[in-house]
Amino acid sequence: MRKLLNTLYVGTQGSYLRKEGETIVVEQETNKVLQLPVHTIGGIVAFGNVLCSPFLLGFCAEKDIGVSFLTEHGRFLASVNGPVRGNVLLRRTQYRHADDPEITSLNAANFVAAKIANCRIVLLRTLRDHRTKLNTTILENAVQHLAQYLKQIERVSTTDEIRGIEGAAAAVYFSVFDHLIIDQKNDFQFHERSRRPPLDEANALLSFTYTLIAHDVRSALETVGLDPSVGFLHRDRPGRPGLALDLMEELRPVIADRLVLSLINRRQLTKKDFKRAENGAVVMSDDARKVLLTEYQNRKQSEVQHPYIKETIPIGLLFFVQANLLARSIRGDIDGYPPFFWR
Template sequence: MRKLLNTLYVRTQGSYLRKEGETIVVEQESRKVLQLPIHTVGGIVAFGNVLCSPFLLGFCTEKDISISFLTEFGRFLASVHGPVRGNVLLRRAQYRQADNEEITQKYATNFVAAKIANSRIVILRTLRDHKSKVNSVLLKNAATQLSQCLKQLEEISTTEETRGIEGAAAAAYFSIFNHLIIEQKGDFQFHERSRRPPLDEVNALLSFTYTLLAHDMRSALETVGLDPSVGFLHRDRPGRPGLALDLMEELRPVIADRLVLSLINRRQLDKKDFRRAENGAITMSDDARKTLLAEYQNRKQTEIYHPYIKESIPIGLLFFVQANLLARCIRGDIEGYPPFFWR
């Protein structure tokens, strides 16, 4: 089993990262503020004006450590990683299968089925834990709609139909997402999903957390030798990690959505942690991003039971387990891709 390592998030503007021996050094205003052994780091995410020395970039690629560069507010810019890992035959098989509509539809359906099922569990757990504080009728109706979407998946035959059902399920889920917010309802209102830019505090949290998921999923796919750009559910688009987005679908409700709801409902963030830009976009304060990143790292350490491998693992290893299962399926070692169903 792969060891779960920490991700280094660098948020302070003007920071400079460099190599020193077998360590990563973070400097601010020419002053060393952090030094970490390379073997304790699983990835680096740099926000905004953060520079890396060429020697550190080369060092990280040799050690199979991905570096992602984001804007200060969390929009993905670029990533740096080493030479392609894994057997070239695996990627060739991936490309052939991505061009086969019948195979593509099967993968896409599995991704979407797990996403819908896990979204339904998020709703049902809220009903169970906060029954007296929520509109039970609305949440039960939404859960029923998601169950119907799952049944519809059993009857479709094309990837386009799968995408249509995924869209309908997402609409049903997000239509009641505001009702999953139990505390601070006056300050945190969610009406619909808005991405570029996020137009409310909840969307700002979701978008930022989804970016973190994309980094971790992309790194996991590269580790097992798959091409994160060539997906099955998401169409090919230059610069878009389609396969990483595919595998993210089943993990969004479990990791990202529940994290965002927890931060709000536990009052770890409040209205003053956000500000509105002139274009209407909502952005988080530095302290808010720091809190989210810390809780995201903590959440990755939490144990969760995986029904397919039949053991409990840290949530942070889900990325690598699912990437490895997909690679095994593409190679023909197992029959059918087993997505992660939350229990």
């Protein structure tokens, strides 16, 4: 089984990353503040004004360490990867599958079915753990609607129909997301999903965490030899990692949504950790970002029983396991892609 490596997040503005032997060095104002062996690092994510030496970028490319650059507040800018990995025949098969309407709809249905099922589990677990604090009728109705959408997935045949069901199910799920915020209700009010820019604190947390997952999923797809840009559920668009977005769908409720709810309900973040920018966007403070990154890493270390491979693995390995299963299905080693259903 693949070993779960750490991701190095660098958010202090003006930091400089360089190579020193077989290590990665982080400097601030010419002072060395951190030095890590390269074999312990699986990826680097730099926020804002963080510089990397060309030699370090080349070193990371050689060692299959993905480097992503984001704005200070988490909007993706660019990534640096090494030479394309994997068998070229796998990617050519991926492209042929993406052009086949039947295979595309089957894969899209798997991604969406797992996403809806996992969203439903998020609601059910909240009902189980906090029933006395909730409007149970609203959440139970949402659970029933999501179950109906799951049944509809089995009856549709085109990718456009599947996209329509995904959109409708997401609307139901986010219409009750505010009810999942048990504590700090007055400070964290969620009305609807807003992305560019996020217009409230909960949306700011969701968008930032989704960006972190996108980095990890994209790196996993590259590792197994798939092209992150050519997906099935998400249409091709220049600069958009369609396959990474596909694979994210089933993992967002399990990893990101529950993490965001925990940070709020456990009061690890409060209203004072956010500010509103001139364009109306709500952004996190530096300290809040550090808390989220720490908890995200902790979340990746916690373990889960995988229903398909029947092994207990760290959550952080889900990205690689699902990418590998997708590659195996494209190669024809297994019959269809088995998405991750949370239990």
